[in-house]
Amino acid sequence: MDNPFYYGRAVDGAAFVNRSEEIGRISSSLERGQSIVLFSPRRYGKTSLIKKTMSRLQRKKVLCFYVDLYTVTSLDEFYKNYAEALAAAFKSPASALVSLLHWLLPMLKPKLVYSQPGIPEVQIEASLTTLRNTKTLKELFESIERYCAKHKRKAAVIFDEFQEIATLEKGGIIERQMRSSFQHHRHVAYAFLGSKMHLMNEMFGTTSRPFYNFGSRFELGAMSDVVWRKDIAAKFKAGGFKIDEQAIKKILHITKGHPYYTQLLCSEIWDTCNTKRAVSEQDIDPVVQGALDLENHAFQELWDSLSRNQRKVVRVLAQETDIALFSSDIARKYYLGAQSSLHRTVEQLLRKGVVAKKDHSYVLTDPFVARWICSRMP
Ligand SMILES: Nc1ncnc2c1ncn2[C@@H]1O[C@H](COP(=O)(O)OP(=O)(O)O)[C@@H](O)[C@H]1O
Ligand SMILES: [Mg+2]
Secondary structure (H helix, E strand, O other): OOOOOOOOOOOOHHHOOOOHHHHHHHHHHHHOOOOEEEEOOOOOOHHHHHHHHHHHHHHOOOEEEEEEOOOOOOHHHHHHHHHHHHHHHOOOOHHHHHHHHHHHOHHHOEEEEEEEOOEEEEEEOOOHHHHHOHHHHHHHHHHHHHHHHHHOOOEEEEEEOHHHHHHOOOHHHHHHHHHHHHOOOOOEEEEEEEOOHHHHHHHHHOOOOOOOOOOEEEEOOOOOHHHHHHHHHHHHHHOOOEEOHHHHHHHHHHHOOOHHHHHHHHHHHHHHOOOOOEEOHHHHHHHHHHHHHHHHHHHHHHHHOOOHHHHHHHHHHHHOOOOOOOOHHHHHHOOOOOHHHHHHHHHHHHHHOOEEEEOOEEEEOOHHHHHHHHHHOO
16 A cells, blocks of 8 residues: 555545535535635645545536645736636636637637646736737636626635735736736625634734735634544554554644644654554654654745844744743743844744744744754754
């Protein structure tokens, strides 16, 4: 049996664990036309969850469009990704797809090219002036509703890493135009996914922003120990491994149920213990060190991207839990400087998504970053 644990990309099939309650709630919202906002720090499983939800909706004949904004850095890329999401959702033969795209997006003058068989790549022939025209944006945002009204269909449009819109040069215009179009749509529900909690909270929670209070909110957390314990035990058992209950407990204590890190540790444990086909508590620590090595490059890059003040704060949050960050004791103990500059630094870290607010204190969003700092950057 091959290693059943996967990490890195969105997961599906047997690798996808549980989340049945979330799938149920999100799919029924979208099906009845209720838009949603789904947020969590990165690697908690938003993309995996929404892809699963899309499969369920598609079985119910809801048209699903998935627009990934993670890599979008300009307005023309935004158009291209959106148009590609349209092309991907309609499983029509190429000739029908071309005329459909022309009907949907006449101003954009879309063209299809196939650099890989079966996967259409959309090229947009419109001039830069046309792209910058708000009428073109309106055409884009009305296209799916127009199609669904004509064909009496329901649709769900998913924007993954939606907060990236706010970082685009023309982001403000896109956001306003989206809102003014979407609010009138009767056949289409929208799902906005985001990893940078602070930016998402600003976009959906600030009265002056176009998407203020648009859609019901779901916050995706870690998965419960009960769910993980069952899944981990079953997968190791199916592979012929003996695994101690204590070992599973230790894994979950370290990952706190964080989906990515739980899969990462289990996958590495599987490979490390493959010959002896047994896993005990003692096997876990060396694997955790190995996992930190695997992530070292990414953590180092993150660390390098931080200013001196930001590093100070991150280090405090790695070493202490449940502290009053703005207390004079902490400021003195860690030489954090003036309150005003500390507030600024924390604000920058929130924007970067490195730090999140939890209840009344601040935490590092990635549990392994704390572990890495304590062991490699003490
Ligand atoms: N439901 C799940 N079951 C098992 N593993 C999961 C699940 N959701 C996420 N993961 C793990 O987390 C990783 C990141 O998932 P992803 O969906 O890309 O998260 P996000 O979109 O929030 O960044 C996956 O590669 C996988 O290892
Ligand atoms: Mg994602």
